[in-house]
Amino acid sequence: RLFYEPVTTPCGHTFCLKCLERCLDHNPKCPLCKEGLSECLAMRKYCKTVLMEELIARYLPEELTERRKIYEEEIAELSNLNKNVPIFVCTMAYPTVPCPLHIFEPCYRLMIRRCMETGTKQFGMCISDPVKGFADYGCILEIRNVEFFADGRSVVDSIGKRRFKVIQHSQRDGYNTADIEYIEDQKVQGQEYAALLVLHDSVYDQAYVWFNSLKQALKSRILSHFGPMPAKDPDPQANPNGPAWCWWVLAVLPLENRAQLPFLAMKSLKDRLNGIRRVLT
Ligand SMILES: [Zn+2]
Ligand SMILES: [Zn+2]
Known part of the structure; x- marks a missing residue:
């Protein structure tokens, strides 16, 4: 292929x-x-070869147009957030909950760079699965900041956005990808809604009391990692992911990944609240 950039x-x-x-x-x-090119890596600045670019533009204009078209198609493909979405197989991520990541594997360096290049700044996070490679449910993470180090490693500051169900597993350039379908809570109305409000208030209070009963050292650790417990929502159905405090509590509770996973799949806030209640009592 022709030199590009x-x-x-x-x-x-x-x-x-x-x-x-x-x-x-x-x-x-x-x-x-x-x-050694560690310094280039640390600064992320490379010297553009202007002369070669001009030569290509002057003597190989058709090839350059073709090459640019291929590049733009690749970017469009990499930006798709439904098909072949990049999947980071690592930890449990929840909507609205921050997720800091240390990136050192070459395949994930490429993945994160592409997320930044395409401008989506988003990728899927799934826990691993012994049979399928990664779990059937996951959460989209949005990159808020990336810090690069001289040796190529980076620290990514991300936050959970939306939940998804995996339709098909696949791979791209050494990392996992998936075709996904987004999951939203199903809303209830009338008497069911009235009952949901009561349940919501009571589980919130229970979670609040539980958190405040923890030892100070543990509480401080949780606060520095996850931030304070989000406030109660006036309308718990306002967000398609449900109230943020539920995800915060689920991230903080001492649950194994396998026990956390079903909560991602639930489309009923009532089921999620009852699930949290069972863990708290
Ligand atoms: Zn090349
Ligand atoms: Zn050289």
Whole structure:
């Protein structure tokens, strides 16, 4: 393929920006002469090869147009948040709950970079599954900030957005992807809604009392990691994910991943509240 966005390393070698970045995910050295490129990596700044770009534009305009089209198609494909959505297989994530991540595997470096490049800043998070590779339910995480280190590792600050069900598992360039369907709570009305409000208030109070009964050291740890317990919603059905405090409590409760997973799949707030109540009592 034709060079695309060519860059030149301090050692004088020229690569496509994206190809170079992918090589550096595995080894922070020039792919040709093996000179160390950690400084480039830390700054994320590469020297654009303007002359080569001009030469390509002047003498190979058709090829460049074609190459640009391929690039734009790739970006469109990578931006799709329903089909072939990138899946990070690591931990349990819930809507509205912050999820800090340390990125060191090359495949996830590529995945996070692509999320930033396409501008979606979103990827799916699933816990692993011994048979399928990853669980059938997960949560979309949105990247709020990425901090890159000189050795290529990064720390991603993300927060849970929406829940999803996995329709099909697949892979792309070494990381998992999935076709997904978003999950929303089903609303109730009338008497059912009145009963839901009562249940909502009572489980909230129960959770509040439970949290305040914890030892100070544990409480501080929880607060620094997850922030304060969100306030009670006036209308618990206002958000398709249900009240934020429920997810906060589920993230904080000492539950194993396998026990947390069913809560992601529930479309009934009443079931979720009753589930939390069972864990609290
Ligand atoms: Zn290339
Ligand atoms: Zn070199």
